[in-house]
Amino acid sequence: MLNVNGLTVKYGSVVALEGANLRIDAGEVVALLGPNGAGKSTALKAIAGLVVPASGEIVFDGRNIVGYKTHELVRMGLVLVPERRHIFPSMTVLENLELGAYIRSDKRSIRRDIERVFALFPVLREKKNHRAGTLSGGQQQMLAIGRALMSKPKMLLLDEPSVGLSPNYVEAVFEKIREINRQGTTILFVEQNVRIALEYSDRAYVFGIGRIEFEGPSKELLKDKRVRNIFTGEDFTPDQK
Amino acid sequence: MLNQLLLNGIIAGSIYALIAIGFTIIYRTVRFFHLAHGAVYTAGAYAAYTLIKLLKVSPILAVPIAVLLSALLGVVIDLLVYRPLRKEGASDLVLLLASFGAFIFVQNLIQLIYGAQILTLRSGEVKEGHHIFGAVITDVQILILLVSLFLMLVLWLFIHKTKIGKAMRAVADDPLGASVVGIDPERIIFVAFLVGSALAGIAGMLISLETNIEPTMGFTAILKGMIAAIIGGIGSIPGSVFGGFFLGLAENLGIWKIPSGWKDAISFVILIIFLLFRPSGIWSALYDRGGK
Ligand SMILES: Nc1ncnc2c1ncn2[C@@H]1O[C@H](COP(=O)(O)OP(=O)(O)OP(=O)(O)O)[C@@H](O)[C@H]1O
Ligand SMILES: [Mg+2]
Numbered sequence: 197m198l199n200v201n202g203l204t205v206k207y208g209s210v211v212a213l214e215g216a217n218l219r220i221d222a223g224e225v226v227a228l229l230g231p232n233g234a235g236k237s238t239a240l241k242a243i244a245g246l247v248v249p250a251s252g253e254i255v256f257d258g259r260n261i262v263g264y265k266t267h268e269l270v271r272m273g274l275v276l277v278p279e280r281r282h283i284f285p286s287m288t289v290l291e292n293l294e295l296g297a298y299i300r301s302d303k304r305s306i307r308r309d310i311e312r313v314f315a316l317f318p319v320l321r322e323k324k325n326h327r328a329g330t331l332s333g334g335q336q337q338m339l340a341i342g343r344a345l346m347s348k349p350k351m352l353l354l355d356e357p358s359v360g361l362s363p364n365y366v367e368a369v370f371e372k373i374r375e376i377n378r379q380g381t382t383i384l385f386v387e388q389n390v391r392i393a394l395e396y397s398d399r400a401y402v403f404g405i406g407r408i409e410f411e412g413p414s415k416e417l418l419k420d421k422r423v424r425n426i427f428t429g430e431d432f433t434p435d436q437k
Numbered sequence: 438m439l440n441q442l443l444l445n446g447i448i449a450g451s452i453y454a455l456i457a458i459g460f461t462i463i464y465r466t467v468r469f470f471h472l473a474h475g476a477v478y479t480a481g482a483y484a485a486y487t488l489i490k491l492l493k494v495s496p497i498l499a500v501p502i503a504v505l506l507s508a509l510l511g512v513v514i515d516l517l518v519y520r521p522l523r524k525e526g527a528s529d530l531v532l533l534l535a536s537f538g539a540f541i542f543v544q545n546l547i548q549l550i551y552g553a554q555i556l557t558l559r560s561g562e563v564k565e566g567h568h569i570f571g572a573v574i575t576d577v578q579i580l581i582l583l584v585s586l587f588l589m590l591v592l593w594l595f596i597h598k599t600k601i602g603k604a605m606r607a608v609a610d611d612p613l614g615a616s617v618v619g620i621d622p623e624r625i626i627f628v629a630f631l632v633g634s635a636l637a638g639i640a641g642m643l644i645s646l647e648t649n650i651e652p653t654m655g656f657t658a659i660l661k662g663m664i665a666a667i668i669g670g671i672g673s674i675p676g677s678v679f680g681g682f683f684l685g686l687a688e689n690l691g692i693w694k695i696p697s698g699w700k701d702a703i704s705f706v707i708l709i710i711f712l713l714f715r716p717s718g719i720w721s722a723l724y725d726r727g728g729k
Contacts, residue, residue: 244617270619282614284607295607298600299619347619 197222197351197382198243198274203252205238212238216252216408218384218401220351225374225383227393227414230403236386237279240353243384244276245269257350271299273350277357281340285329289320292328292339296346306346313342316372334365338372345376352376354385358392370396394418440572442689448578448647450685451585452640456662457669457677458592459636463511465609465672466622466629467523469532473514474637475659476543479652481507481638482645483547486558500642507638511630514539520623540655548652558645577646584643588636589678596674601628609672657701664708670718680718 200218204211213235220226228236241247243254245266254261256274266276284292293313297306314321317338323331328339337357344352354373358366370392377383387393394400394414401411402423410422417423456478463471484506488499518539522532566573596602607615608625616622640658641650665684669676684704691703711718 246613246616265621266616267619267621270617276617278613278617282611282617284610284614286610287603287606291603295603295615295618295620298604298607343618 197224197257198384199253199255200239200243201253201255203239203242203254204250205235205242205247206250207247211250211406213242214407218408220382220384222350222382223377223380224399225377225385225397227397227400228384228386228403229388229390229393229400230409231405233405234403235406236403237355240276240355240384240386244274244278244353246276246278270347270349273348274353275344275347275349275351276353277340277344277355279355279359281336283328283336283339283343286327288325289328289331289339290324292343293320293346296343299347309346309348313345316345316375317342333360334362334369337361337365337369341369341372341376345381349381351382351384354383356386356388358387358389366392390423391418394423439690439693440570442693443686444572444574444578446686446689447682448581448685449689450682451582452644452658452681453661453665453684454678454681455585455588455636455640455643456658457665457681458589458674459633459640460659460662461666461669461672461674461677462605462633462636463629464666465674466605466626467515467519467532469529470536470663471519471633472533472536472659473518473539473543474511474633474662475655476540476547477507477511477514477634477637477655478641478658479547479650479655480510480543481641482558482650482654483551483641484638485642485645486551486556486650489558490556503642504635504638507641508631508635510543511634511637512627514543515626515630540659544652544655551652553652555649555651557649558642559647581643581647584639588639592632592636592674595632601625605629661704664704667708667716668711668718673718676718683719 198218198220200216203213203216203218205213216235216239218239228239230236238247242249245261245264245268249262252262256269256272259272261269261272261274264272269275284295287295290310293310294306297309300306314324319335320338320342323335328336331339341354341357357369357373361369366389373383373385374396385393385397394417397414399411400414400417402409402417412420456474460471460474463474481503484503485499488494488503489496494502518535519532522535564576566575566578596606604615604620605625605628607618607620608622612622615625641654644654661684665680666677667680668683669678669680684707687707688700688703692700695703
């Protein structure tokens with residue numbers, strides 16, 4: 197579904213990501229992990245059209261999408277839930293969800309999908325007439341995910357959905373992400389918590405600074421020594437080959 | 438006397454509010470001060486003058502045409518001046534300077550075509566006003582007030598009830614959030630310039646029913662509009678309405694005690710007081726939405 201080949205992204209003269217290759221098949225849940233500043237968010241931003249790569253190819257659904265704008269990609273079914281959520285704080289929960297369906301016009305099925313989001317995140321129904329800015333961090337994260345679902349994405353990109361959430365909430369949010377995947381949405385997410393990331397994904401890519409070091413099925417990576425080094429809090433130093 | 442000043446303040450305030458609302462709608466989507474908004478206001482007055490006085494078009498037809506021309510002028514300024522700069526990733530300061538340049542350009546163009554002299558759109562003898570509560574209100578003033586209030590209501594419905602209006606609020610709230618739901622920011626900017634400039638054009642036309650028109654009239658207008666927007670907490674539409682009326686009343690009540698030559702100075706004193714003590718505006722204090 198998504199193929200990234202030789203992706204290099206620079207901010208000015210700083211190379212944030214170099215020669216990254218990713219492949220995500222339809223129906224998968226794939227995690228990106230690695231240390232701070234590795235370029236994980238940069239990879240998602242490039243895929244979502246928020247930064248323009250210096251070189252490389254990003255193929256989504258058979259089309260090279262480099263140069264496409266974020267809002268155009270949403271129409272193609274590729275939707276980002278950005279870091280820090282970026283919900284609309286002065287608007288109500290319901291209005292946020294309605295705006296999630298901005299690219300759609302089928303009023304009746306939009307209503308139905310709002311009900312679906314409420315079924316997935318019951319707390320949003322309780323708060324539907326509250327301004328989104330008044331929600332707790334966890335509720336805002338659910339709203340951000342719910343809003344993204346409203347555009348009926350084929351593939352959802354999530355950048356650190358667990359940031360700022362209490363531990364109970366983290367698991368809950370990832371359970372929901374699993375459920376969304378079971379309903380047919382392909383998922384690529386970035387997550388700092390290695391255990392969580394590997395538990396809730398089929399495959400994972402492990403980043404070093406500015407590049408991808410290795411990848412593999414999450415079950416195997418859980419036992420992988422190189423990954424365990426991060427687990428135990430040791431410095432993650434990529435192999436120098 | 439007091440009632441008359443109150444009334445005058447409300448009339449002036451409704452014009453300030455219209456300018457401030459248009460300015461704010463645009464500010465919320467582009468995030469810089471579109472000073473050329475003042476020139477669009479001037480252009481609205483001259484468009485009406487040209488159509489009604491020079492081309493003898495009936496006002497019923499002339500007014501919508503002039504509104505449309507003002508709206509288009511705003512859009513053209515955006516397309517020719519701001520958009521190329523936006524593409525280059527220009528800073529807010531560069532855009533502010535460009536907006537000042539565009540303001541001067543349009544103002545000089547108007548002066549070149551019509552000359553610097555004062556023109557008037559008013560016709561016929563000045564009618565005796567109506568007496569209410571010891572104050573006198575003219576038909577024109579009633580018209581200004583009704584049109585302004587009507588436009589505010591329509592605008593409120595537009596941004597709260599229509600899809601494009603909600604998208605405009607979304608961009609104002611969080612531009613990145615707006616783009617990840619599929620909103621094209623350029624489309625919203627286009628609509629903001631269209632709607633905001635139409636309001637400026639209407640304000641220019643309304644004022645030309647009351648006073649004379651001249652090429653430099655946009656300068657005071659944009660200053661007052663900006664001050665009203667700042668009083669209201671920059672970026673807030675209800676705040677701009679509030680700021681407009683507040684400024685109009687403060688100026689007119691001020692001259693009750695202070696010589697009327699100081700009227701413009703009053704607004705600057707208010708601006709400075711706000712910038713020093715309450716840069717987020719009063720509206721955000723009265724209203725818990727943080728200026729939104
Ligand atoms: N807008 C920017 N301008 C300049 N440099 C940037 C920008 N965004 C990121 N960088 C730099 O690019 C590198 C990669 O950043 P990125 O945010 O992609 O890392 P990350 O893996 O997501 O890290 P984190 O775990 O902290 O979120 C870092 O060195 C960062 O400082
Ligand atoms: Mg990141």
